[in-house]
Structures are given as structure tokens and as C-alpha cells.
Amino acid sequence: MGTAGATSEVATLKEAVSAAERSAAAERTEREKQEAQVAAVRQELQALMEKHESLERDSKTRESELASALESAKAAKAEAHKSLQEIESVKKIAAGKAFFMQSKDENVNYVLLTRIRSSPGAFADLPRSVSDAAAFYRAEEGSSTEKVFWSQYAEAGHPVPPSDQLKQLVELHKVAEQAMKGLIVRLWPGEAMPGSYFGLVRRLVDACPWVEVVKRSACIEGARRALARAKVHWGKLDVKKLITDAPPAGKEYCTPEMYYKTVLKGARKIADECPRDVIIE
Structure with missing residues (x-):
């Protein structure tokens, strides 16, 4: 009876140990499962945070690009407006209409020059300048290339084609250039002559x-x-x-x-x- 009782008790203990081991294994499995879920959640959270940071960076980049694009658009619009104004001015000149150039020489020393440049004089009226040039060279004795060129426009009773108007402007440009060079030589005899037409103009501003x-x-x-x-x-x-x-x-x-x-x-x-x-x- 004593042996049978001991055997039964051992069996009971073994069963209890087995049950405890199974329970521990189940708990371990459950814990590992939970840890795996926690790790997965952490990874998802980390991925979401990285995605959020990336979106923020992209948003800032887009804002910067948008601001830059807006500035570029404004600059392009201003440049286009300026080009349109220049085209309109060229059309006016080609049509023989008065064209006024806004002077930037506001210094008191340049008042007379500013007044001349901003007045509707011969520089703004191509037909009048052509007529003056034709009359001037017609009065000269002998024959010259200039006399022949301007004589063809002396009695123009019809609109002059734009191509001829450009030729007239080129010839007037040459005459003005020679006049400016002559004046500069007299005023600054020891200095080098400017190498461009604009340089001649700027030198005369200082005259x-x-x-x-x-x-x-x-x-x-x-x-x-x-x-x-x-x-x-x-x-x-x-x-x-x-x-x-x-x-x-x-x-x-x-x-x-x-x-x-x-x-x-x-x-x-x-x-x-x-x-x-x-x-x-």
C-alpha cells in the first residue's frame, strides 16, 4: 500500500510538472508572440515616423520650389512686359510716330542734356530728320554717297517701307557717331576714344x-x-x-x-x- 501510494504520488507530481512545463511553454510562446507583435508595431511606428519626416521635408522642398517658381514667373512677366514695350516702341519708330526715351540723367549738371533727350525733337521724328538730312546734303556742292542716299527720300510722298526706315536710322546713327567723336576729340584731346556707341553717349553725358x-x-x-x-x-x-x-x-x-x-x-x-x-x- 505504501509503495502504491508513493507511485501514485510520483505520477501526480510528474503530471503536475508536465502541466507546469506545458503552461510555461504556452506562456513563453504567447510572450514571444506578443514580443513579435510589439516589434512589428515598433517597426510600423518607425516607418510611419520616417514617412512623416520625409513628407515634411518634401513639403518644405516643394514650398521652396514653389516660391522660387513664383519669383521666376514674376521676373519672366516683367521681362515680357519690358520686351512688349520695346516692341511697341520699335513699331512707333517704324511708323514714324513720336517716341520718347525716359532719361535717367537727373543730376543737376545734366539738366540741359536731359531736356534735349526728353523733348519731342528731331531725334524722335524720323521723317523730319530725313527731310533735314536730304536738304543739308542737297545744298552741298559736288556729289557724294550721302547726297545720293538722302536724295531718294527728299520728296517721299508715300509711306517709307520699314526696311528703308532702318537704313535711314543706320545712316543717322553714323552721322551722330562722327559728330560725337569730333566733339570728344576736342573736349578730351589726350584721352582714348570710347570703343562703343554707348561709350560715346556716356562720355557726352560728362561733357x-x-x-x-x-x-x-x-x-x-x-x-x-x-x-x-x-x-x-x-x-x-x-x-x-x-x-x-x-x-x-x-x-x-x-x-x-x-x-x-x-x-x-x-x-x-x-x-x-x-x-x-x-x-x-
Whole structure:
């Protein structure tokens, strides 16, 4: 009886151990399954986070590209508008209509030049310039290429084709270029000639203030030579006092203007001695 009881107890224990092992295995399997599910969820979450970050980057990139595209579109629109204006201006010129160029030379030294450029003068009226050129060369003696060219438009009673208008503009361009070069040589004899038509124009923009410099230099040089000759005869003459002091007693009524006529011949002699290529500041 004792042996049978022990055997039964051992069997019961074995059964309990087996049950415990099965339960532990089931729990382990369930735990592994849950861990696998958690890992899968983590991977999905990580993938979602990466996708979200990628979408954010793409969104910022698209915003930047969109802003850049908008700026490019604005610039293209402005350029197209400018081109249309230029085309309209060319059409007006080709049709012989007045065309006004807005001057950028707002400096006080360039007021006269600005007034000339912005006025509806011969530069804006091609037919009038053509008529003036034809009359000018017709009055010249002899024969020349220019005379022959402009004579064909002297009595044009019909609209001139655009191709001929372009030829007229080219010829006027040549005449203007030669005139500008001649003036630049006289005003800046020691400097190199600009290498482009626009360079000639820009140099002439500086002509207005430069003429003032030349005029001032001429006044100084003439006065310097005249006063130097006076010093030759009166070595102790104080030139500064001569210019700034009032007339001596008894001659208060005397003014320099009273003697302009009598000294004019001498002034012309002095002018002949003055150099033409020296600027005195």
C-alpha cells in the first residue's frame, strides 16, 4: 500500500510538472508572440515616423520650389512686359510716330542734356530728320554717297517701307557717331576714344560738367597771364590786394567794367598765348 501510494504520488507530481512545463511553454510562446507583435508595431511606428519626416521635408522642398517658381514667373512677366514695350516702341519708330526715351540723367549738371533727350525733337521724328538730312546734303556742292542716299527720300510722298526706315536710322546713327567723336576729340584731346556707341553717349553725358571745368580753367589761365605781365612792370604789385581791395581814395567811382573795352585788345593777345591742352583747377 505504501509503495502504491508513493507511485501514485510520483505520477501526480510528474503530471503536475508536465502541466507546469506545458503552461510555461504556452506562456513563453504567447510572450514571444506578443514580443513579435510589439516589434512589428515598433517597426510600423518607425516607418510611419520616417514617412512623416520625409513628407515634411518634401513639403518644405516643394514650398521652396514653389516660391522660387513664383519669383521666376514674376521676373519672366516683367521681362515680357519690358520686351512688349520695346516692341511697341520699335513699331512707333517704324511708323514714324513720336517716341520718347525716359532719361535717367537727373543730376543737376545734366539738366540741359536731359531736356534735349526728353523733348519731342528731331531725334524722335524720323521723317523730319530725313527731310533735314536730304536738304543739308542737297545744298552741298559736288556729289557724294550721302547726297545720293538722302536724295531718294527728299520728296517721299508715300509711306517709307520699314526696311528703308532702318537704313535711314543706320545712316543717322553714323552721322551722330562722327559728330560725337569730333566733339570728344576736342573736349578730351589726350584721352582714348570710347570703343562703343554707348561709350560715346556716356562720355557726352560728362561733357556738360567738363565744359564748366574748361571754362573755369580758361578764365584762370587768362587772368594768370595778364597778372603775370603786370608783375613784369610792377614787381612789387600785390595781386591779391589788387583783386580784393577797394579802389584808392578819390577813385571810388572806378569799376573794372569801365575798362573792359580798352583792355580787350590786350586780352585777345593774352588768349593767343594761352595753351589749349592744359586744365588749371
